[in-house]
Amino acid sequence: MKRISIKDVAVKAGVSIASVSYVLNNKIDSRIGKDTIEKVKRAAEELNYRPNNIAKSLKTQRTNIIGLIVADIANPYFSQIARIIEDEANKIGYTLLIGSSDENPEKFEGLINMFCDRQADGLIIAPVENTEKYLHKLQKQKMPFVLIDRHLPKIEADNIQINNYEISYDVTQYLINNGYKNIHLVAYQTMLQHLLQRTKGFTDALEKHQLLQNKNAVLDIDKDNIDQEISSGFNHLFQKNNLNKPDAVFFTSNKLAVSGIKKLMKLGINIPKDLAVVAFDETEAYELFATPITFVRQPLTTIGTKAVEVLYAKISNHTLPIQNIILKAELHIGQSSEPKLN
């Protein structure tokens, strides 16, 4: 019941190990006779031979493994992307290894090391803050990788992103066009570029219309304390004696949106009558909310397929120039942001 090795096949077929290897890898540039090919194929078939990937990897220095680092595979945004990447990777004969960083640089480093130790052929990475040095290390050891979702300004690498600034600007513009004048943003307290761009797009749009009355239009939330901070932030914003309550809120992520909408429900705020709501990213949670939520939809499928495509190209040819792909997100309009009455 032990594994069948190439040697067993060679013996059974009555040929050399090398011939078996050539036949089974289709490296038969008219070098091997037809009868040999037949014998080898039959023997392999009968013995139900499966090549030992480990031995093959040891020799070829390729594992056909792609590593994926996300913040958290339990987050629907990442699990959906993971699923797409899994399928794409399988299509081209690769296996996907997934790791969750929890936005924690130490865990991130651990994952990088793990993938290097396992000798992944390439990595798809949603990078964490303050991890530039680990990415530089990857570059030094010529490990191909492509960044998704985000990028780090000091890193020159292939990456797939969306037009964070523009879509955020457009969303804000859209709310303004719909008559909203006191729009607030709920964002993460972070230095991650893609999130800062969402904030910038928002404030730039407000400024253009001279609607940036106070710098408190942006609520920065600690990612480790979402529920509490949103709760207290909203308590403050929507307290009775606040004469200048927001008339619209824009959440920059699905987690923020879910937490925020829950709080709004508790506060008994009617959407969109009392308050318009727009969210970033899709989640099935929006579908059960009484008012269909307007949200920014990222092209997840394209992100996943492009990531694999670019990575695969880089694996095949390390000298390829860096690609910086920016995909367009689209605004899916629901009723939570209908034109303001009065």
Add this chain to the structure above:
Amino acid sequence: MKRISIKDVAVKAGVSIASVSYVLNNKIDSRIGKDTIEKVKRAAEELNYRPNNIAKSLKTQRTNIIGLIVADIANPYFSQIARIIEDEANKIGYTLLIGSSDENPEKFEGLINMFCDRQADGLIIAPVENTEKYLHKLQKQKMPFVLIDRHLPKIEADNIQINNYEISYDVTQYLINNGYKNIHLVAYQTMLQHLLQRTKGFTDALEKHQLLQNKNAVLDIDKDNIDQEISSGFNHLFQKNNLNKPDAVFFTSNKLAVSGIKKLMKLGINIPKDLAVVAFDETEAYELFATPITFVRQPLTTIGTKAVEVLYAKISNHTLPIQNIILKAELHIGQSSEPKLN
């Protein structure tokens, strides 16, 4: 810039390859001198040596890889479990490889083969219908595995499940106690045992109270057509001239529940005034619904930790007896199933 091998360390330390191997694996049963140990450790440190897992695996026949097969990693139920298993596996030095079967036997077989080819040390599997032969094959080649979420009746193997029958019986009993008399079940059209048990628990509870008026109390939905079938089923159940409309619905999965609740919203049915609702499995979607949903919560963390624990034990000792662990799910009571008025 090439990889540092054990040989490089040996040369730098001025000792043999064997010594390096012993030192770095802490197999120093007073066999190696202190100075040698020091020299080796310093050399390894300075060269930043990382052992080659592939070479190690080739020799030891162990990969420290655990494979996980789920129906779909994009489904929150599985992505949450995957996350827990990932963390548990990492704790004991294992890496997790994830594959999605889409409930498709061919894909399932492909994943099994892939994991075998990659020589995973063990597998955690949510098995698909009609895949008994592949599992038997695993047993024949002595690949350790543990089944989760479901089990196949003809397979004798370690498995972790929940008390599907009892919890389903209890939920139904609970609805009856709350005054509901025309309770319907929305289930999958399937032969999967764990789902059949949910249905059986439901019908048994109804029968006990002589409430199983018609065999139409169970709506069997094709998993590939959820939205359409629920939609037409509900259209039929809730049509105006139906004099015997349901007063309660129990969904046996989160996907069914989300789809069903969306349809109920469209139909303008008030929950729980017109209809009580209970769902299986947790999802953040329930939280944005106007009425907090009563649902069955599975002990995901325990499922994940137990799965890894049992698998690890089996990997360490193949002769261990089979474990059949049944965990208790609990009913999380919201307002969607409040005692019936009148």
Add this chain to the structure above:
DNA sequence: TTGTACGCGTTATCAG
């Protein structure tokens, strides 16, 4: 402590 066979394919080189 160390030399070395071994795990199992791949591929350059050599022989027929």
Add this chain to the structure above:
DNA sequence: CTGATAACGCGTACAA
């Protein structure tokens, strides 16, 4: 032109 031989990738663990 066809097929075999053997070095190699890199650790592990037994024999010496």
